[in-house]
Amino acid sequence: MTSTGAINGLLINDNYIKIISNNIANASTIGYKSSQPVFFDIFSHSIYSNSIQGSGAGISHIIQNFNNGMLIETNRDLDLGIIKDGFFRVLDARGHVYYTRNGQFLLDKNKNIINMQGMYLTGQNKSFSKNTFNNLSNLEVINLRHADILQAKPTSSITLSAILNSNINSVTTDDPQNNLSESGNNIRKIIIYNKDEKPEEITISFNKKDEHTWKVHVKSNNEKDTSTENSIDNSFELQFNSDGELISHELFKIRSQNAKYENITLNLTDTVEQSNSDNSFKEFYQNGYLEGSLKTFNILSNGEIIGRYSNEQTLPIGQILLSKFINPEKLRPESGNVWSATEESGEGDIGIAGNSGFGLLEKGTLETSNVDLNKELINMIVAQRNYQSNAQSFKTEDKIINTLINLR
Known part of the structure; x- marks a missing residue:
């Protein structure tokens, strides 16, 4: 009977070569992870002797190498x-x-x-x-597909930050045009969107009423229809302390009798009052928009x-x-x-x-695949030599057994 060690050696090295061959075949496979066998030794007890005999090796399991491959x-x-x-x-x-x-x-x-x-x-x-x-x-x-069309959204929030000149004279009229010559740029015209999916222009103006007190006037610029029920016409007051910081931090509600407008919140919390500074606007944002179709996307x-x-x-x-x-x-x-x-x-x-x-x-x-071709080729040579050595061991033992059989 031939040696089980040599037979096991042939089997595991044959499997080892198959694992290496699979790694090499997938050297260009995107995201592939290489594998390698885990060998263990085999020993057995003889019924004719108390000695322990080696019976070769086996493969207990195959480890996958999850190290990252290069990004190309x-x-x-x-x-x-x-x-x-x-x-x-x-x-x-x-x-x-x-x-x-x-x-x-x-x-x-x-x-x-x-x-x-x-x-x-x-x-x-x-x-x-x-x-x-x-x-x-x-x-x-x-x-x-659910994102192909972005439905129109009426404006419900406006954020505006202004720098107001505390040195200009106060005015006694609500007409925002009255103070232009002294205040400089104290008017901001913006586009909002109503529930009818149409853009409309409104004017937000700032007029000084008293020391550290300003009046904010919000009005729609609808030249075709100036009736009160179809327009926006709201006023609010801003109070500043001596350092020019806004005291009143509430969010103002812009209201209209027309149902085509969403209830709009006006946020002016970052507005400041400064001396020797022209009126100007730092930031503007409104959250409404028309219907749009998806053009592209980014991940x-x-x-x-x-x-x-x-x-x-x-x-x-x-x-x-x-x-x-x-x-x-x-x-x-x-x-x-x-x-x-x-x-x-x-x-x-x-x-x-x-x-x-x-x-x-x-x-x-x-x-890319994390297969190291140089390493796999070396492993291939080692596995091939091991296979050849076990085959030679098998041949040698076969000759010995034939010699014993032929003894007369």
């Missing part, structure tokens, strides 16, 4: 590389969950973000709160998808979420450069890129 630039918007820890979570057509480091994605005809195997990238399709992503129930297939390093619309609005339309495992080596490799979770790997944690140990996303890059 592709300048393609839907190519995503993960810096450090994390996996993309994808679903196949039957709803089975897989994980991958291959960030080659594209849009299908239904505007789902899918990988090259047609698996669906998961996350969320709307604005989000970071504190809500703590279980699998929050995940869904990312689909951008941030935290996985947030920002849509850019034809109405010049930029809004979050989705969020890519990553998965992370304490024991990724126990993930089961599957065809298509993906892994599935096992009992030993666990289901994994879900999180936002850049938070709680999750890696960041790098748009326009892909992670």
Whole structure:
């Protein structure tokens, strides 16, 4: 009977060569992780002797190397590389969950973000709160069709910051034009949007009433219809202390009798009064806009998808979420450069890129295979020599056994 040690040596080195060959074959596979066997020695007790005999070696399991590969630039918007820890979570057509480091994605005809195997990238399709992503129930297939059209939004908030000259003379009229010669630029004309999805121009003017007291006048500039019920015509007072800081910090409500206007909040809290300074405006913002269509989108390093619309609005339309495992080596490799979770790997944690140990996303890059070809070729030579040596050992022992059989 031939030596079990030599036979085991042939078998494990044959498997070792297959593992090395697979690594070499995937040296150019995006996101591929190399593998290596873990060998163990085998000993057995003889029934004819108390001595322990070596019976060769075996492979206990195969370790996957999850060290990061290099990121290469592709300048393609839907190519995503993960810096450090994390996996993309994808679903196949039957709803089975897989994980991958291959960030080659594209849009299908239904505007789902899918990988090259047609698996669906998961996350969320709307604005989000970071504190809500703590279980699998929050995940869904990312689909951008819901974001094709951004519905019009009537103005409900105006923020305006002004610098007012405390040295100009007070006026006794509410006419905002009366004080122009002395106050300089004390009028700001802005565009707001009503519920009819139409832009309208309003005027916000500042007139000094008393020392450290100013009157703010908000009026619509509708030349075709000047009736009170169809326009905006509100006034407010601002009080400043001796240092020019605003005392009254309440948010003013701009009201109109016409239902086509949203109730508008006017925020002037950053307005200041200064001496020897021309009236000017530091900042302006209003939150209304017309209907717009999605022109393009950008993926941030935290996985947030920002849509850019034809109405010049930029809004979050989705969020890519990553998965992370304490024991990724126990993930089961599957065809298509993906892994599935096992009992030993666990289901994994879900999180936002850049938070709680999750890696960041790098748009326009892909992670290359982490196979070291030089190392694999050396391992191939070693495995080949080991195989040849075990084969020679097998031949030698075979000759010895034949010699014993032929003894007369």
